[in-house]
Amino acid sequence: MAEITMPKMNLPGTATTVSASAPLIAIENLSLYYGASKALKNISLGLGEKVVTAFIGPSGCGKSTLLRCLNRMNDLIDNVRIEGSCKIGGHDIYAKDVDAIELRKRVGMVFQKSNPFPKSIYENVAYGLRLHGMKAKSELDAVVEKSLRGAALWDEVKDRLHSSALGLSGGQQQRLCIARAIAIRPEIILMDEPASALDPLATARIEELILELKKEFTIVIVTHNMQQAARISDYTAFFYIGELIEFDTTAKIFTNPSKRQTEDYVTGRFG
Amino acid sequence: MGIHRGHKARPAEWLAEKFIFLVSLSAILMVLLIFLFVAREALPVLFGETNTALVQKPIPPDEVDKHSAAELEAYLEITPDQLARMSKETLRSLMDVKVEAQNDIPEEFRNDPDARINTTEWQYLLKAHQWSGYDKPEHIWQPVGQVKKFNIIPLFVGTLKVTLIGLFFAVPLAVGAAIYVSQLARPRTREILKPVIEMLSGIPSVVVGFFALLVMATVLQSIFHYQTRLNAFVAGIALGFAVIPVIFSIAEDALTSVPRAYTQGALALGASRWQTAWQIVLPAALPGVFAAAVLGFGRAIGETMIVLMVCSASVMSWSIFDSARSITTTIAAEMAEAVSGGPHYRILFLLGALLFAATFLSNMAGDFVIHRFKQKLEGKK
Amino acid sequence: MNTLTPSEYLPEKSADTTRFTRNFRAEKFDFWSFFFSGLTGAATWLIVAILATILLNIGINGWSAISWHFVSTIPKKDFFDANTTGVLPMIVGTSIRVIVMTIFVIPVGVITAIYLTEYAANTSLLTRIIRAAVNNLAGVPSIVFGLFGLGFFINFVGKNLDKILHNTDAVWGQPALVWASLTLAVMTLPVVIVATEESLKAIPAGLREASLALGATKLQTILRVVLPQALPGILTGGILAVSRAAGEVAPILFTGVAYYMASLPSHLSDQFMDLGYHVFVLSTQSPNIEQTRPILYATVLVLLILTFALNLVAVLIRSNIRKKMRSMH
Structure with a gap:
């Protein structure tokens, strides 16, 4: 990908040590099987609060699969079996009494390909709010506006809130999906290659947005774009064929990785 | 053989393709045929060429030439095909028979207003009619009997x-x-x-x-x-x-x-x-x-x-x-x-x-x- | 980019201080989701139950009434007598009319499907008209096919054939086996086309390209590479057409079926007896329905075995093809 000039921004002060003693998301010995094949192998990982963590690795390495474990979207596929534990805020999300729906309300997700509903822009953002029982028009209006502002989309759509979301450009659609996700105030936002289908300009806007959002949210992002990971994340985890190879601060991963495989990948020798 | 295009290069292939194309039109042909042949049998009703009235105004055999073929077909209840093949004499005798048949209709029917009705006219097909013996206009489908009622x-x-x-x-x-x-x-x-x-x-x-x-x-x-x-x-x-x-x-x-x-x-x-x-x-x-x-x-x-x-x-x-x-x-x-x-x-x-x-x-x-x-x-x- | 700070433009943070420590149990039971999931599930199982009831009712009652004598006997004129009756001529009649139909419909249907998938430009007007015609043909009521058979095959083709052959008596210009079969062939044409097309589409484009790249002509590619691969699909189409046609009664009412015949049909211009029509006759014209009941059930069972077994096979092959196709994409 061609280098693009990034707008000047206040880069966050990167933490130097990996996470505090009690991370927000604690993955322990997690393995995932599709039928008989093991797609994730004994992953252990702790992710901190209000930081951006990037999952990188060549395609098929399991980074998206792991991401989808965090809001149990893998439940929707038949034949998927999970071993080990994954705790959010100390609660095992795969425990018997956990309601996947309740979990997903609190762990939001933005997909690789923008997927606004075939409804109006307003209704797209309001949908999640209504699901959570918000009914009053004035309340809805206020949160929709705030969310759209939060996703840096308000100025572009404020005059056509009630026209179809499918009429927006790709980048706008993706920002709408982000607005939709943040409207219900999740604790964590999962992003699955959110900018891979966008042009460089739209990508830059999304990245800018992610840096703003991390002041309020914990963000986990999957990306195959290493520059992107370097630009926006505080921590980076490198995966290879279902295994976690290395997890450290982004600065360390990209400047001085401790594993040979990581170095080969981030320097572009394979992948 | 050079790298030429078109049917001259491979005539068999060309023929086969044309054949495949023609066969593929069969579905269209069938839809058209269905419409055509079902409608064809129904056309005489649409054009008012059928007559079910029991009592009709007899046409004297001498006045054959004054009437169109269509009128004669409806009057004698024959097909155009039959009419075309009929000699003058057969036609005349058929008309005699028809007149006689009309004269044979018993008096009580002759006075029944229903007997003069051509029940295949649109108004009788669609609208309610007060038939004799009924106390109000009704929609009736009754294709058997003296007066056949075809209200659909x-x-x-x-x-x-x-x-x-x-x-x-x-x-x-x-x-x-x-x-x-x-x-x-x-x-x-x-x-x-x-x-x-x-x-x-x-x-x-x-x-x-x-x-x-x-x-x-x-x-x-x-x-x-x-x-x-x-x-x-x-x-x-x-x-x-x-x-x-x-x-x-x-x-x-x-x-x-x-x-x-x-x-x-x-x-x-x-x-x-x-x-x-x-x-x-x-x-x-x-x-x-x-x-x-x-x-x-x-x-x-x-x-x-x-x-x-x-x-x-x-x-x-x-x-x-x-x-x-x-x-x-x-x-x-x-x-x-x-x-x-x-x-x-x-x-x-x-x-x-x-x-x-x-x-x-x-x-x-x-x-x-x-x-x-x-x-x-x-x-x- | 606007200059607001995040806390100004982001949605209010909830006052909830238990954030991050709250567990993920459902706050309240979602009654309506549960209710409607159950309702649609009940609708599904009701349909399955209806199907099971019909099949079991016929299977159990029919099985106790069926016998070898019953399926191998040509009945006397009074076929309502449970002791002497049989359905051999009906089985023969239904089978023959279906076989003759297959001979007409398979080639035409397969060739049309080949044209639609291999030759036609998908967007051309003609292709769209052909597709519309196929769809429409599939939706024409079966009784209209019966009228069509009477008006076209018998009154037009048959009568003119008699004229040309100088038959003094009506030979072709009357209800006959061949006209019933042809009428059914027109009716089942879309079934064959759709099934064949589906299986042709399931063949990867790479296969065709590989053949073409070796210098094969399009026709050679179709005949030697595409068609052999599509054979299961074509088979499905044929079986579905046969199973659909075997059970249809309305299209043959005016085109060839007979209430009773003393002997088996021996010529294409003969009339024939038919299982489906026989079911109709037995259930509506019987002088004593209680006495006819066993033979009626037995006849229905024979008809169901003939149509349903075929249909089951076709559905299985078809779902296999669909699975293959889905795994391809």
């Missing part, structure tokens, strides 16, 4: 009644099942349920009719306690059985073709499976589901054997527990007794042509909606 309104009412009962029963069940199978059931359950429900369409309608007649009619009567054992209600429910697989297949297909991205988006927001299906998937698939109902309607009004076996009396009534006679039933039951080329025969063909037109339109509408729907989902507008 009772048949329309019967058809609509049975069809609507069938759809009322089938649409909620089939669409509900389509939602369940496509959105809520586990993938493995879906793999089993889908072919099982589609198997219902493999039961011949005569078997459904048989089942309704022998088993269902009795069961339903003991539940609802109505008077006539065989009625439009039973026929409608049985018809529903036949229509369910049609509606289910199309609706399920429409629901499945809604992109998974929508479903995932909603689930990721914390919507339940049902909320996703009802609030996101169903609205997106609505045109397809609507089309399923329209195509189900087309299938239902064309169904013959079920209604024929379960109820057939032609009474003009909207009550669902009365009997009803549909258009298809009428054609099936009466064609055998209708004289080939006679007015009754032609009106049955007219009914067939109307039925064809109705299903043609509902099919076109259904296909159009589905086509647009699929295009929209694929992002082409």
